[in-house]
Every structure is written in C-alpha cells, then in structure tokens.
Amino acid sequence: MKIATRIAARLAKAAVVLLAILVLNFLLIHAAPGDPAVVMAGEAGATDDVFLAQLREKFGLDQPLYMQLGKYVWDVLHLDLGFSYRQQMPVFDLLMDRLPATLLLTGSAFAVSLILGVAAGVLAASRVGKWSDTLISTVALLFYATPLFWAALMGVLLFSVVLGWLPPFGYETVGSGFTGIRRALDIAQHLALPALSLGLFFMAVYSRMTRASMLEVAQLDFVKTARAKGLSRAVIERRHILRNALLPIVTLAGLQAGQLVGGAVLTETVFAWPGIGRLMFEALTQRDYNVLLGVFFVSAAMVIVFNLITDLIYGIVDPRIRAQ
Numbered sequence: 001m002k003i004a005t006r007i008a009a010r011l012a013k014a015a016v017v018l019l020a021i022l023v024l025n026f027l028l029i030h031a032a033p034g035d036p037a038v039v040m041a042g043e044a045g046a047t048d049d050v051f052l053a054q055l056r057e058k059f060g061l062d063q064p065l066y067m068q069l070g071k072y073v074w075d076v077l078h079l080d081l082g083f084s085y086r087q088q089m090p091v092f093d094l095l096m097d098r099l100p101a102t103l104l105l106t107g108s109a110f111a112v113s114l115i116l117g118v119a120a121g122v123l124a125a126s127r128v129g130k131w132s133d134t135l136i137s138t139v140a141l142l143f144y145a146t147p148l149f150w151a152a153l154m155g156v157l158l159f160s161v162v163l164g165w166l167p168p169f170g171y172e173t174v175g176s177g178f179t180g181i182r183r184a185l186d187i188a189q190h191l192a193l194p195a196l197s198l199g200l201f202f203m204a205v206y207s208r209m210t211r212a213s214m215l216e217v218a219q220l221d222f223v224k225t226a227r228a229k230g231l232s233r234a235v236i237e238r239r240h241i242l243r244n245a246l247l248p249i250v251t252l253a254g255l256q257a258g259q260l261v262g263g264a265v266l267t268e269t270v271f272a273w274p275g276i277g278r279l280m281f282e283a284l285t286q287r288d289y290n291v292l293l294g295v296f297f298v299s300a301a302m303v304i305v306f307n308l309i310t311d312l313i314y315g316i317v318d319p320r321i322r323a324q
Contacts, residue, residue: 010311014304018297022076025296026069029289076297082290086283091294095276099298101171102275104187105194105267106260113199114206114253118246121210126237128215136207143204152197152270159193166193169272194271198264202256209252213245220244254310257303 063071075082081091124136143151160168167173172186217223218241226236264277272278276295283291 007308007312010308014308018300018304019073021300022073022297023069025293025300026072027065029293030065030068072293081294081297084283084288084291086286086288087291091290094279094291095294095298098274098276098279101273102264102268102277104191105198105273105275106257106264108191108195109199109202109267110253110257110260112195113202116199117203117206118210118249120203120207122214122237122242124207124211125214125218125241128211133211137211140204140207143200144208146200148197148201149266149270151200152194152267155193155197156270166190168193171274190271194267194273197270198260198267202260205252205256206249209249210245213248214241217241217245250310250313254307254313257306257310 072082079092081095083089084091084094087094120136120140124133127133156168159166167190170190172178172183172190176183176186178186214237223236223240226240231240264273264275265281266277267273268275268278269281276298280292280295282288283295
C-alpha cells in the first residue's frame with residue numbers, strides 16, 4: 001500500500017510538471033521570430049494580405065495568445081496535438097508513426113551503453129593500477145571527449161564506405177520486401193551504427209562512474225568486515241561492492257535515459273533514421289510549430305516516465321528506500 005501511495009504521489013507531481021512544461025514550450029515557441037502563416041503562404045506561392053489573413057484565421061493564429069494557449073492545453077488533454085500543415089496529417093498520428101523508430105534506437109543505445117559501460121567499469125575497478133585499467137580509462141576518456149556527430153560520421157566512413165560491413169543510412173533496405181526474421185535482421189543491420197554511435201558517449205560515462213563508485217565502496221567498513229570473515233574476492237565484489245556501487249549508476253542512468261532523446265536528434269539526422277529526433281529538426285527548419293510542440297511534449301513525457309521507472313528500480317536496488 002505504501003508503494004502504491006508513493007507511485008500515486010509521483011504521478012501527481014509528474015502531471016503538474018508535464019502541464020508546466022506544456023505551457024512553457026507553447027510560450028517559448030510563440031516568442032520565437034518567424035510567422036508560420038508567411039511560410040505557408042510562401043510555399044503556396046501567394047503572399048498577399050488577404051491570403052495571409054485567411055491562413056491565420058484557419059489555424060487560429062489571429063486569436064489572442066491566451067486563447068491559443070487555452071485551446072492548445074485543452075486539445076492536448078484530449079490527445080489532440082494539432083495538425084501539421086507541412087505533412088498534411090494530424091501531429092499525433094505523425095508522432096506515433098515515428099516514435100517506434102526512436103524508441104528502438106534509444107533503447108538499443110541505452111542497453112548497449114549501460115551493459116558495456118558497467119562491465120568495463122567493473123573490470124577496471126578489479127584491476128586498478130594495471131595496464132587493463134589504464135587502457136579502459138583512456139578509451140572511456142576518448143569516447144567521452146569525442147563529439148557525437150563526428151563519431152557517427154567516422155563510423156559511416158569506416159564500417160560502411162571502407163569495410164562495407166554495415167549499411168550507412170536508413171531504417172531498412174528500400175524496396176527489399178523482407179518480412180519476418182529477414183526484415184528484423186535487416187533493421188538490426190541498419191540499427192547497429194546509429195545505436196553504437198549514440199551509446200559510445202554514455203558508455204564512457206558509465207564505465208568511469210562504475211569504476212569510481214566501486215573503488216569508493218571498497219574502502220567502506222562493511223567491505224573490510226566481509227574480507228575479515230574470509231569471503232572470496234568474487235563474492236565480495238558481486239554482493240557487497242557492486243550492488244552498493246550501482247546506486248549512483250541507477251540515478252545517472254535514469255537522468256541520461258531522457259537525454260538520449262536529445263542525442264537522437266543528431267544521430268537520426270546523420271543516419272537518416274526516421275524517428276522523432278529527425279522529425280523535430282525538419283519541423284524546426286520548416287517552422288511547423290504544432291509538430292515541434294508535439295515532439296517537445298512527447299520527449300518531456302518520456303523523460304518523466306524514465307524518472308518514475310528510476311525511482312522504482314532504486315527501491316529494488318536499495319531496500320532502505322522502500323522503507324521510507
């Protein structure tokens with residue numbers, strides 16, 4: 001019952017935060033320079049005042065800002081994110097069409113970065129001061145300092161252009177007609193480079209954090225007591241050091257899971273990956289405000305969901321939190 005109450009309180013706070021983000025995004029977008037009616041009129045080849053007035057009336061841009069805001073919030077509460085004049089389809093349908101690709105990319109990158117990063121950190125901490133520790137720390141620092149877009153471009157150059165191992169762009173082979181397992185394998189081949197490029201930076205962060213956290217926990221009294229009891233090194237590292245060292249990793253992973261969506265903008269643009277990150281970049285250049293607001297709303301909701309999941313996982317890793 002206590003867990004249910006805590007989850008309900010988190011959900012209530014999340015709803016308030018999401019509403020505040022919704023309002024703030026709307027005000028910031030409309031404070032930015034540029035008139036979407038002018039853009040639409042220019043694309044239609046007509047810029048006279050009568051046509052501009054008709055466009056503003058059609059999309060509600062002639063109303064006062066507070067009325068536009070109220071209508072937008074009311075529509076969002078009913079899962080109506082507006083209409084994309086550029087794509088000529090509802091924003092909700094457009095986002096639902098692009099969201100699975102982004103979730104696949106960010107989920108794969110998150111899993112790769114977390115698993116490989118923690119494993120590298122554990123290995124470095126268990127061999128502190130040796131050449132393997134130095135090598136892992138150096139490689140992690142290199143990945144951490146490398147710009148994401150440069151790593152993505154170099155990955156395309158090496159693995160696609162030079163070696164020819166992986167396809168450079170896209171979600172799947174166009175016109176292949178693959179189904180079932182063959183289509184899944186084709187998508188996995190296209191996913192490898194974007195997921196690795198996006199995950200390299202975060203893998204470096206996790207490895208450095210895991211190493212530092214394990215070395216810190218190893219000096220605590222309960223670990224010394226475990227050694228005095230004669231427990232093996234493997235048992236001490238797994239049951240005592242690693243489990244307690246994972247607490248800051250869980251916190252960091254929850255925060256960075258939301259940041260992956262931001263990193264996906266560059267990755268999806270470089271690799272022509274059809275997700276909401278690339279959609280946001282296209283909407284920004286086209287001043288498609290409804291799409292931008294929809295992407296911001298979905299991204300904020302994903303970050304909040306990730307934080308809620310992190311709270312629950314934290315309670316599993318550290319039982320003391322469940323007692324609070």
